[in-house]
Amino acid sequence: MGAPLNDVHIKTDAPSTLFLDKHADYIASYSAKKDDYEYCMTEYLRMSGVYWGITAMDLTGSLTRMDRESILEFMRHCQHDCGGIGASQGHDPHLLYTLSAVQILTLFDNLNTIDLEKVVEYIRSLQQKDGSFAGDKWGEVDTRFSFCAVATLALLGRLDAIRMEEAVTFVLSCMNFDGGFGCRPGSESHAGQVYCCVGFLTIVGRLHLVNADLLGWWLCERQLPSGGLNGRPEKLPDVCYSWWVLASLRMLGRLCWIDSKRLRTFILACQDEETGGFADRPGDVVGAVDCIRSKTTIQYKNCFPYLYIYSYLSKPCLQVDLFHTLFGLAGLSLLGETQLKPVNPVLCLPEETIQRLGLHLQLLN
């Protein structure tokens, strides 16, 4: 009767302690293998990759292991005349990578590496009549980009640069029957978009416009018996939702609505004991599976807000990546893991960095 429960089974021998040093090793080695197939094939999102890597590294307390100078040098080549920043040299500017770049430079305390006035101008130029933001000049509108715009401006202290009331009105027009948010007006709620919209409203000081009890209920219902969180009803759990869901609940002052102990168990089980790093979920999938494509030689992985491409694996272990490594670690940090630096739930940077900037983000309590 009904749909089978989509969840995973955590084996008794799954990792249950945090391999702190291993994760730092994994991140350090990732950026060293520049000829690697996966490294090359993900060039189109490099800027975000660098942000995931250095933020994860900083949370583990090992930022000095990253080659700061070469990263800054790389970044000098990614800003375009319009002010926007591309994922890598030769890639077009986009709000996604503009935010990643500003996050990186904030973390390195080196914002002047790029022309900030032009960044502000770029963001301003992408605001549409209805208050929404296009991701780039080609006009794709999404609440993800509303978040990118205000998060970047908040880090630059320039929230005054856009038409705020219209921006708020647009985000609110994406609120749904379940209290959640989607990409555009009428789009279904999705935990990643919820994070973006709740984050947006936090940054602009309008969190009271969310129905926190209703949305909080929908968010805590994302937790499955394995302890992991999914992004929408009936979907499989994924480590990155430990971030999107948990950070949203934290902003809404309702972190205690999920079972922290069980979630922690799930996140830790996603670690690769051998290589370090986190995968999207622990090995064994039970119930229905959303996309088995084991015969193709290339596999796609959809993780909000990006799509990845991976080669088919030959290694019989978890497939770890930087994205899940950051959000696994950040989730653990929100759950109070003392071996990690506290993370800011709105901007996903170390709390100490946000304090250094003197940014005050009012969460619900």
Added chain:
Amino acid sequence: MHGRVKVKTSAEQAETKRKEREKKLKLYQVASAAAASKRANGEFDKEALEITQNILEQNPDIASLWNFRREILLFWEKDRQEEVQEVLSLELPFLESCLRVNPKSYGAWHHRAWVLVHAKHTDWAKELRLCGAFLQKDERNFHCWDHRRFVVQHAGIPDTDELEYTSQLISTNFSNYSAWHYRSCLLPRIYPDPEQKGRVAEDQLLKEYELAQNAFFTDPSDQSAWFYHRWLLGRAEIEDAITCVYVSKPLQTVLVSFSKPVNLRNEEDEAVLFVDSRPFPSKWQVPDKRSTFSHVWVCKLPPGLLEGETLQHCLHVSWKDGRLKKECLLYPGSKESWCQDSATDQKLFSLELSIEKSSVLRAEMDSCRQLLDLEPENKWCLLTCILLSRVLDPLGHASKTLTWFKKLLAVDPLRTGYYKDLRSKYQVEDGLLCMEYAETRVLHLARKELTSLFHLDLMVLVTHLDVSGNCLHVLPLAMSCLQCLQVLHADDNEIEDIEGVRNLPVLQDVCLKNNRLAHLSQLQPLTSCCRLVSVELGGNLVENLPDFYTHLHELLTHTRPV
């Protein structure tokens, strides 16, 4: 990797794979370089389209390559119109094959929408069929759902057709959350409630109740229909209103509270205070001295303004250009006065559930209890019974509700935190109702297993609050709404943060025995309560600090802690 099958492969296989990948990478790099050089040299030709197509077939999310293709097409538009239309028509099958390999590629869906808008003779009906085909393969693909809504808009397809489409999908699979979601968007457009914006007219609402009931009777563990049902029961939007005006002569203060958080510093939301019919240049402040938006605002009056023991004063607040107003009279000889909307059941619960005809709700309750007899451990059904009982008769169902909560906590331990907070919220509501019936300003909330405090903005007139013997960890910042609070009993909790007592101007007695206060710094908020007479801190770790009472006296020089 989603649903990846784990297979151990031999070293030999691994080597073959490595070589394959190396070859692929080479091809990719050569193609990428070729595309980049064409773009840099302005070679906007057919070959460029071919190269980018080859790469995008492999990886449809390299946004810059879609951008390049669009640049080529726009470039040709000037003098090669026919060719452009031809390429645009070929673009559709190419995109379809990309999407078949990866149905969730943001870049490919966006490019498809762009092509459809730029092509001269777009066959929207065909495009709608394509959406249907993709949704048949994955009924939850939100990219495709969004594309469908885009197509529907351009093709001018009526909402009623789309509603029918969701009915079909739901009848084949009740747990299609995406389809329920879409209904929630369509219904208020097709059958708008004439009185409540964003809600559904009653006739249709009754049919929807039936649909949701069919679904959860068929599969009581399927969450989609339950989420939808909660929305049907749902809340009407709270209307703007001034809910209370209070004036205190000794404090020389006027307090105003609103139905939702407002920012009076915002010019459009300006509130004007009239004292004896004369506008008073008021400087509104929030009680917590931090928030930008607040339910409650206070304004200091200059000394002497309310003088004269024999005179009556009229305090009048006008908001939204005079459309909303409230006044309160301060009679000769009185120290304080107020005018407050009554917190009747209905008003309180309109925050959670709107007022449908009670017969409909009673019928709902009957069927849910029937279901609960069959499925006594169904958490969705338990929660729905609680929600319904709150609308119908909260105090009458109080003990039954607590039994259901107990059961909920037992059957769904993952959401313990949520259920306990929800129960706390209802306990606070019941306490407020009892206080109103008793016509007092004393709020009894002791020993109710409270984990959080709710509705603090409805407590602005409360003088005595008893929350002893609960499970509170925090006296939250929002407690600063309680501007009339004189006595606070909060013994026997797990409180470690008393930020909420900050800036309570008339607070005299505070009992915080047996809590988790361990450091002097945690007591700092008490220093802002300038009328404090006694503080009780027995049974807290902080008491064991060396010279604790000396330090406490230093901290609270104007108080006499017992």
